[in-house]
Structures are given as structure tokens and as C-alpha cells.
Amino acid sequence: MADVKHRHEEIAEALRADIAAGTYPAGKALPAETQLAHRFGASVPTVRLALGRLQNDGLIEKVPGNGNYVLRPFERITYTNDKSVTDGLTPTTTTLTVEITTTEVEADVQLSTQLRVPVGTRLNRYVFLSRQGTSPHSLAQVYVPCSVAELTVPPTGWSPLGDDIRAQLVDRGIRPTSTVVHIAARLPEPSEERQLRIGSGTAVLAIRRRSMDADGRVIEAAVLVLPGHRSEAVFSTHMPVDEAEAKK
Amino acid sequence: MADVKHRHEEIAEALRADIAAGTYPAGKALPAETQLAHRFGASVPTVRLALGRLQNDGLIEKVPGNGNYVLRPFERITYTNDKSVTDGLTPTTTTLTVEITTTEVEADVQLSTQLRVPVGTRLNRYVFLSRQGTSPHSLAQVYVPCSVAELTVPPTGWSPLGDDIRAQLVDRGIRPTSTVVHIAARLPEPSEERQLRIGSGTAVLAIRRRSMDADGRVIEAAVLVLPGHRSEAVFSTHMPVDEAEAKK
């Protein structure tokens, strides 16, 4: 059971130790893969397997044609339905910067089902890309039908999860009274790999949200992609005893 | 953007098409990897990359020393906090069988924090392994402190998510009034790979749950591991307007 084999795991552990020891400081690149291969007496593909593990753990960032860079420890992101939890963790966003790009799109099949609008409906799309330093950290896309509101959004925001939009909607008196969140674990799509600089073997938390107002109209929908090793979703539910009694 | 490259993706698509077309029926093994390599004019490692993708998608099952077997389409599992959603989907469990094994354990550090009990506290652990046919489908571990209840649990159950235990607790008048759920996406640990027969590159949805009664006592905790390609978590929250008014 105590497998001593797997050359690439040994190499991964050795590199992890080196990084922890400060041999390769954060922000600097590792030696080239060919050099690492020579140093460990292994082949390049084997070294690449080891580097892939470090990348999936969020320890390094692979930059094609440039090098493998040691990352600073990442802030963790917590997605939650309970604002009291968020408030306790607000220092989370201190070192994150959030870029927002706004585009107008027409609903395709997927968006039309998520927003419950006809295909072709005009939507405003807000893409939130958060970074820690220069490294991409999380990706959020928020959709608001043009018929619901026309928001003017600054190019930088405060929430890596796109809460800027919900806050603006509330400011305008558009309050979500019902929210449904779907959460899945999957591997990143190629475009997400590039945008987030994660490996194809990194698990991501894929969150789809739909917010409705009192009339049942969808006022906002979001698609979040959070790298698994630095994010978590937390949901807390409180059920009064009488309600617990009622069901069954 | 329309990448035509990536030999192993082409091969993966070709194999997907063959499986969908019935060339390789469910339950049967694919040709050997060397034969596939010859047929596609590619090398074995490249074919293995393609097969790895199919495995991560839950289309095939790799059995070492034996072959690569085509799987039947899997039932999807939905974890939810909203029982009305579950009720609409109960046919889900029709083709699943659930094995339950009961053991008594002492709380280690991790369990003691999750259950908020001292290290060494006696706990009953119930392991739920669900299968579709002979293929493992999901894994759930439920913990109940011995001081809360001593349940007698049959060796087979109905819920792949361990809800049998919650139901029994409710029957005894032990009602959870508050539940906190943590959800993460990660790659499987080696033991999970073996138990669920998934590849090391398959993303899993890791769900930790803690249920408390009105006194704040933890009455039950659970750790669920659900293969990402066949599971999803859904949370719905309903917020009365006045409450929305109250916050902020």
C-alpha cells in the first residue's frame, strides 16, 4: 500500500520540498524542464508529469514558451448563500483585483434555458476576471437581460464572484427573492485553462446561479468557474422545528 | 481557436463516435491499446491519452491487466437541500443498489473538528457504496456520535447519499434544525480511485455536511465523494422580501 514507486511522484515531492524550503522563491521560474530532467536523472515527459501535479495543486504556473513559475500561496475563495459567513471572511478580497468587461450578447440555447428567455433575447454580459498579482484567480460571467436593467459597470470591481451586479440590482430596487444554484465538479475547458492558467488536469468548481424576483422573472444568472484547489462553496440552511415537523 | 490539432482528441472523438454508434457495445471491452494505436496510426501513449479522456467522461472503465470496458450510461446523482426537488427526481434511484457497512471508530483530528467533539470520541460510521450494476457509483460516509444514537442499519439501503441515517434520526425524534454543507472540487485520492473505479484525472465533488439540532449539538456529519461527470449539487434559497429589505 505504501507505494514507493512512481518516479514522477518522487520528483513532485522533491520539487515541493524545494519550493517550501525557498530554493525556488515565489515569483521566480523553475529551471527549464530539460535541466530538471537531467538533475533528477529522468526524462522530460516524466518531469512534466511531476510539474503537472504541482500545477494542479496550484503551486506553479506554466507559461508556454517562457517557464514554470512558482506561485505565491493563493487566497481561498468561498462561495456562500449565507452573507453572515461572507462578512466574517471579507479580508479574503484584500489582495485580489477584479477586471470587468461588459459586452452585449444574444441568448443562445444554453443561456435561454438558464435565464428562461427566448433564444436571441438581448442580454448584458459582465465578465469578472479576478487576479492575485498578475496570476488569474477566478472567472465569473454574469448575465442580465436588457429588459431588466441597463447597468453601467466600472472596469474594475470588488467581488471575484460578480456580486457587484447583484448589489447594483438591489440598489435599483430589483431584489432577488429566490435563487437556485447548481454546482458541478469537472475539468476545465480549453478556454478556461488559458484564462485561468491552470492545467487540463485541475478540477474546477463550476457554479451556475439563477436569481428570480417575486414575480418569478429571472433577473440575473451567473456562471462561475473556480479552480478547485483554492475555492469552496458553503451552504447553510436553518430549519425551524415546526417546519421540520410539517414535512414528512 | 478552432484547433484541428491534438491527435489524442481526434482519437477520443472517433472512439466516442464508435461507442455511440454501437460499434463497441456497453459491457464489452475495447480492442487492446496496441491494436487501437495501429488502427489510428498513433503511438500507444497517445491512444492512452485519448482513453484517459473517455475514462474521465465516464464512458469507459479501465481494468488493469484486462481491458478497457465500455460502460452503460450512468444515472445522475443530485445532491440538494430542497426536498421538493428530490421528490421530482426520485426515479433516479431505481437502478442503483446501495451497500451499507457499519463500523465503530474513534474521532481523529479531522472528524473531531467536523463533529465538534473531542478527539477519541466514539462514533458510528456508516459507509454507503452505491452501484449501478457492478460498477461503483458513489461513496458516502456518515458519522453519528454514539452519544446521540445507536442505530441498527441494514446492509442495504435506498439512498446513495446516506439519507437513510437522517431518516432514522428523524424517526427517533432527533431533528436537524441547522445544516452546513461545504462543497469542493478536487481530484480523487488513490483509495477513492480504487473504490469508485475512476481515473486519477476524474474530478470529484467532495461534500462535507454537518447537521445540528436545536441545542447546537452536532447529531450527524457526512463526507460524500461523487464523481463529477455524473453528479451535481443543487441549492435553492427563498428570501422573503422583508428579509431582503432588512439586510444592507
Added chain:
DNA sequence: GAGTGGTCTAGACCACGAG
């Protein structure tokens, strides 16, 4: 243009399962 990572090849050896 020099160096980097990204991909693929061809072949080797091992551990495991079935006959």
C-alpha cells in the same frame, strides 16, 4: 534567433489477470 514549453513517437520493462 535562442530558449521555452506542448505534443508525439517508438520502444522498453514491469505488474497484474486469466487461461
Added chain:
DNA sequence: TCGTGGTCTAGACCACTCA
């Protein structure tokens, strides 16, 4: 024993980045 998948090697070519 034989065939299978699991791992690793050594080397090749390409695309990309940066000076």
C-alpha cells in the same frame, strides 16, 4: 504463459515568448 494496461525513456518537431 501470454496478453493486458501502467510507467518510463530518449529523442524529435512545432509554436510560442522574449530579447
